[in-house]
Amino acid sequence: MSDEVVSDASDAVIDRPPGRRGQLTRRRLLDATMVLLEALPYRDVKVVDIAREAGTSPATFYQYFSDVEEAVLAIADEMASAVGPLLASLVSSSEWTDSDGWAAALRVADGFIAVWDAHRSVLRLIDLATDEGDTRFREIRTRLLGAPAEAFVAVARRRGVDGGTPFADAGVLVSMLAHVAAHREGLEHWGATTAELRHSMARVIFTTITGSTPPSL
Amino acid sequence: MSDEVVSDASDAVIDRPPGRRGQLTRRRLLDATMVLLEALPYRDVKVVDIAREAGTSPATFYQYFSDVEEAVLAIADEMASAVGPLLASLVSSSEWTDSDGWAAALRVADGFIAVWDAHRSVLRLIDLATDEGDTRFREIRTRLLGAPAEAFVAVARRRGVDGGTPFADAGVLVSMLAHVAAHREGLEHWGATTAELRHSMARVIFTTITGSTPPSL
Amino acid sequence: MSDEVVSDASDAVIDRPPGRRGQLTRRRLLDATMVLLEALPYRDVKVVDIAREAGTSPATFYQYFSDVEEAVLAIADEMASAVGPLLASLVSSSEWTDSDGWAAALRVADGFIAVWDAHRSVLRLIDLATDEGDTRFREIRTRLLGAPAEAFVAVARRRGVDGGTPFADAGVLVSMLAHVAAHREGLEHWGATTAELRHSMARVIFTTITGSTPPSL
Amino acid sequence: MSDEVVSDASDAVIDRPPGRRGQLTRRRLLDATMVLLEALPYRDVKVVDIAREAGTSPATFYQYFSDVEEAVLAIADEMASAVGPLLASLVSSSEWTDSDGWAAALRVADGFIAVWDAHRSVLRLIDLATDEGDTRFREIRTRLLGAPAEAFVAVARRRGVDGGTPFADAGVLVSMLAHVAAHREGLEHWGATTAELRHSMARVIFTTITGSTPPSL
DNA sequence: GATGAATGAGGTTTCATTCAT
DNA sequence: TATGAATGAAACCTCATTCAT
Numbered sequence: 001m002s003d004e005v006v007s008d009a010s011d012a013v014i015d016r017p018p019g020r021r022g023q024l025t026r027r028r029l030l031d032a033t034m035v036l037l038e039a040l041p042y043r044d045v046k047v048v049d050i051a052r053e054a055g056t057s058p059a060t061f062y063q064y065f066s067d068v069e070e071a072v073l074a075i076a077d078e079m080a081s082a083v084g085p086l087l088a089s090l091v092s093s094s095e096w097t098d099s100d101g102w103a104a105a106l107r108v109a110d111g112f113i114a115v116w117d118a119h120r121s122v123l124r125l126i127d128l129a130t131d132e133g134d135t136r137f138r139e140i141r142t143r144l145l146g147a148p149a150e151a152f153v154a155v156a157r158r159r160g161v162d163g164g165t166p167f168a169d170a171g172v173l174v175s176m177l178a179h180v181a182a183h184r185e186g187l188e189h190w191g192a193t194t195a196e197l198r199h200s201m202a203r204v205i206f207t208t209i210t211g212s213t214p215p216s217l
Numbered sequence: 218m219s220d221e222v223v224s225d226a227s228d229a230v231i232d233r234p235p236g237r238r239g240q241l242t243r244r245r246l247l248d249a250t251m252v253l254l255e256a257l258p259y260r261d262v263k264v265v266d267i268a269r270e271a272g273t274s275p276a277t278f279y280q281y282f283s284d285v286e287e288a289v290l291a292i293a294d295e296m297a298s299a300v301g302p303l304l305a306s307l308v309s310s311s312e313w314t315d316s317d318g319w320a321a322a323l324r325v326a327d328g329f330i331a332v333w334d335a336h337r338s339v340l341r342l343i344d345l346a347t348d349e350g351d352t353r354f355r356e357i358r359t360r361l362l363g364a365p366a367e368a369f370v371a372v373a374r375r376r377g378v379d380g381g382t383p384f385a386d387a388g389v390l391v392s393m394l395a396h397v398a399a400h401r402e403g404l405e406h407w408g409a410t411t412a413e414l415r416h417s418m419a420r421v422i423f424t425t426i427t428g429s430t431p432p433s434l
Numbered sequence: 435m436s437d438e439v440v441s442d443a444s445d446a447v448i449d450r451p452p453g454r455r456g457q458l459t460r461r462r463l464l465d466a467t468m469v470l471l472e473a474l475p476y477r478d479v480k481v482v483d484i485a486r487e488a489g490t491s492p493a494t495f496y497q498y499f500s501d502v503e504e505a506v507l508a509i510a511d512e513m514a515s516a517v518g519p520l521l522a523s524l525v526s527s528s529e530w531t532d533s534d535g536w537a538a539a540l541r542v543a544d545g546f547i548a549v550w551d552a553h554r555s556v557l558r559l560i561d562l563a564t565d566e567g568d569t570r571f572r573e574i575r576t577r578l579l580g581a582p583a584e585a586f587v588a589v590a591r592r593r594g595v596d597g598g599t600p601f602a603d604a605g606v607l608v609s610m611l612a613h614v615a616a617h618r619e620g621l622e623h624w625g626a627t628t629a630e631l632r633h634s635m636a637r638v639i640f641t642t643i644t645g646s647t648p649p650s651l
Numbered sequence: 652m653s654d655e656v657v658s659d660a661s662d663a664v665i666d667r668p669p670g671r672r673g674q675l676t677r678r679r680l681l682d683a684t685m686v687l688l689e690a691l692p693y694r695d696v697k698v699v700d701i702a703r704e705a706g707t708s709p710a711t712f713y714q715y716f717s718d719v720e721e722a723v724l725a726i727a728d729e730m731a732s733a734v735g736p737l738l739a740s741l742v743s744s745s746e747w748t749d750s751d752g753w754a755a756a757l758r759v760a761d762g763f764i765a766v767w768d769a770h771r772s773v774l775r776l777i778d779l780a781t782d783e784g785d786t787r788f789r790e791i792r793t794r795l796l797g798a799p800a801e802a803f804v805a806v807a808r809r810r811g812v813d814g815g816t817p818f819a820d821a822g823v824l825v826s827m828l829a830h831v832a833a834h835r836e837g838l839e840h841w842g843a844t845t846a847e848l849r850h851s852m853a854r855v856i857f858t859t860i861t862g863s864t865p866p867s868l
Numbered sequence: 869g870a871t872g873a874a875t876g877a878g879g880t881t882t883c884a885t886t887c888a889t
Numbered sequence: 890t891a892t893g894a895a896t897g898a899a900a901c902c903t904c905a906t907t908c909a910t
């Protein structure tokens with residue numbers, strides 16, 4: 001069991017390259033952080049609890065992250081790297097002609113809803129931290145929402161809308177999509193079904209991008 | 218109409234009916250809370266600091282609120298009572314005909330932007346707390362955004378849109394407006410001027426409500 | 435097999451199984467608590483003081499006990515485990531015949547006096563807490579006084595007193611012994627020497643158990 | 652109604668002779684203290700709560716008592732003044748002959764039980780404070796238990812028991828009576844009915860006082 | 869690598885107590 | 890007399906963080 005011979009050369013004192021065991025511990029800590037993030041308000045997620053949840057001690061936590069924020073940052077980063085391109089691809093995967101645009105619009109709406117459903121707590125946190133002025137989170141947020149936004153801009157340019165304002169339009173669209181997806185539950189509670197919401201979202205997308213009325217109606 | 222009325226006692230720590238001097242102190246505490254809220258992340262707003270800022274002691278704070286959240290709640294409540302109706306009136310003040318609709322749409326967009334500029338920190342906090350499941354904040358949020366949303370619904374009904382889904386449409390609109398207004402700065406940073414944004418917002422409103430293309434273009 | 439085991443977690447704040455160093459600290463804290471308990475009224479024993487007396491910090495205290503009561507409970511528990519059986523054995527160690535009963539009665543009286551002299555403050559506290567309805571302390575008190583009481587019952591049964599009421603008799607005896615032992619000092623102050631008191635105690639014991647008059651007179 | 656003309660001459664600033672209204676307030680405060688004492692551990696009875704319970708403010712409390720202890724002292728004092736003589740009279744009201752002694756013993760037992768049932772919380776408190784060294788409470792306790800104790804001594808002397816130790820005997824008796832009465836409930840829980848207990852108590856009294864076996868058996 | 873243990877630092881709360889009205 | 894209000898002072902309790910093993 002104790003054949004920890006691994007890490008070849010330098011067994012330095014400080015943060016040396018990963019190492020099998022270390023990688024696992026780190027992952028356990030990240031997962032634990034996620035679990036807590038989904039159950040508690042951010043401000044209530046404490047190092048001690050993460051450690052307990054991960055089955056280690058606080059001291060161990062500090063060997064991998066300097067504070068909770070850093071761990072969260074890592075999580076958010078992973079997520080953004082996966083989700084940003086995904087959302088962008090949904091936008092880019094269509095020519096947004098009158099004929100295939102509607103289907104694309106629906107796909108985009110669905111994509112946002114699905115992504116927010118899957119990562120609600122981290123996404124919320126990214127928003128929060130960004131609003132509070134944290135630049136590292138802002139970068140992540142930009143990667144995340146910027147991707148689909150730029151895709152929208154690209155489409156708008158390609159379709160060469162007359163005197164359009166592609167950046168504003170894209171910004172408005174992404175804002176709308178993100179916010180509706182984030183508050184879908186609240187909106188349902190208020191009287192709008194998810195089916196209706198995706199329809200409304202798609203309509204706004206379609207109209208904004210193509211300038212014409214969706215064929216659906 | 219300066220009716221302080223109510224205060225059903227559900228609230229604070231003490232029971233005795235306020236009293237002049239006490240009302241002043243309470244106000245000072247609320248103002249101090251606001252000041253801090255604008256300067257710091259919510260989680261960093263401490264009772265000690267509120268007290269200092271208000272020129273009293275923590276003990277005094279606890280004579281009026283049982284914790285920071287309660288003070289914040291009071292602030293949010295006041296704000297919602299003022300802002301909700303305002304936003305709703307912007308929506309209701311037009312017949313949304315093709316001729317006057319565009320002006321109304323612009324007014325609504327401007328209204329949201331102005332309100333968010335004036336109350337950014339509280340509004341952010343209401344969103345955060347609501348998302349974290351706090352029901353008292355959710356109620357406030359509903360009063361706040363529900364007002365314009367229902368106004369949109371009323372308009373949609375009056376205009377008798379064919380097979381419309383007024384609730385979903387209104388929800389999407391309000392979500393868009395709130396989110397864009399909240400992140401205007403970020404969007405500008407990214408490439409969309411405020412002027413363009415308000416235009417895009419208005420266009421989405423107008424199209425969604427009237428079903429036709431804005432005359433502006 | 436990497437079982438973190440269980441550790442029923444019913445107890446303190448932490449779960450991890452003690453550990454040498456920790457055991458020592460815990461002991462120091464308990465001892466410090468005892469010292470203070472002997473010098474001050476219970477309600478005046480503060481965590482800060484215990485920590486100081488033990489040469490640590492309050493934070494450390496909380497790593498072992500969740501409040502003063504829990505520490506006191508541990509002390510009382512230890513004491514009861516040692517003292518209960520001792521008192522019981524004093525009762526059981528005689529056949530309570532007319533000839534050896536008197537000596538036994540004196541030994542029992544002496545035992546109670548000695549035990550109360552040695553643990554006055556804790557015993558007082560157990561009584562207090564029990565009277566106030568604390569069930570955990572009640573259990574301890576039952577272990578402590580129940581032991582000699584049941585021994586008395588056993589003796590009474592063995593001696594087959596006619597229409598006796600062994601439980602009531604045992605209860606009365608133990609009550610008397612505990613109370614006199616607890617207030618010996620006050621009684622002396624009032625006019626009864628310890629020698630006389632032990633004699634009176636013994637007489638009541640002897641008479642109650644054997645039904646006959648002590649030979650001494 | 653506002654004819655508060657009363658208090659003739661000096662309307663001094665500080666504690667002037669009672670005054671109708673003041674007496675009432677004082678009484679209300681004492682009663683409130685009692686109520687709390689019966690519901691909470693002594694250490695948890697706070698000035699604020701007494702005031703609330705009495706329907707006044709803390710400031711008012713301080714016009715009558717300098718702290719909670721003083722109020723409690725007043726209550727204890729009243730009680731002792733009423734109860735001490737009562738218990739003494741129960742002892743003195745018999746010649747303790749073989750014929751009427753048993754009835755007297757039963758009456759005394761009943762008396763202690765009744766008194767403790769009626770004043771349990773105050774009596775407990777007196778004991779506690781006395782044990783902790785408070786001399787004012789000790790005096791009260793002496794008045795309370797000293798009364799029946801001295802009555803026992805008087806009886807013993809009158810009956811001229813041979814080489815008796817009247818003080819020790821009386822002390823033991825009163826201790827027994829007080830403790831059993833105080834813990835009657837606990838003893839019942841353990842297996843001794845109240846009827847049996849009063850019998851056992853009476854037997855110990857009778858035997859100790861008269862030196863003979865009670866006729867009852 | 870991992871972690872028992874310890875603790876400085878800081879915020880939270882509670883109260884007794886005091887005034888000015 | 891009575892009491893709104895205010896607050897100093899003292900605990901409480903929790904964490905992030907650091908060592909030594």
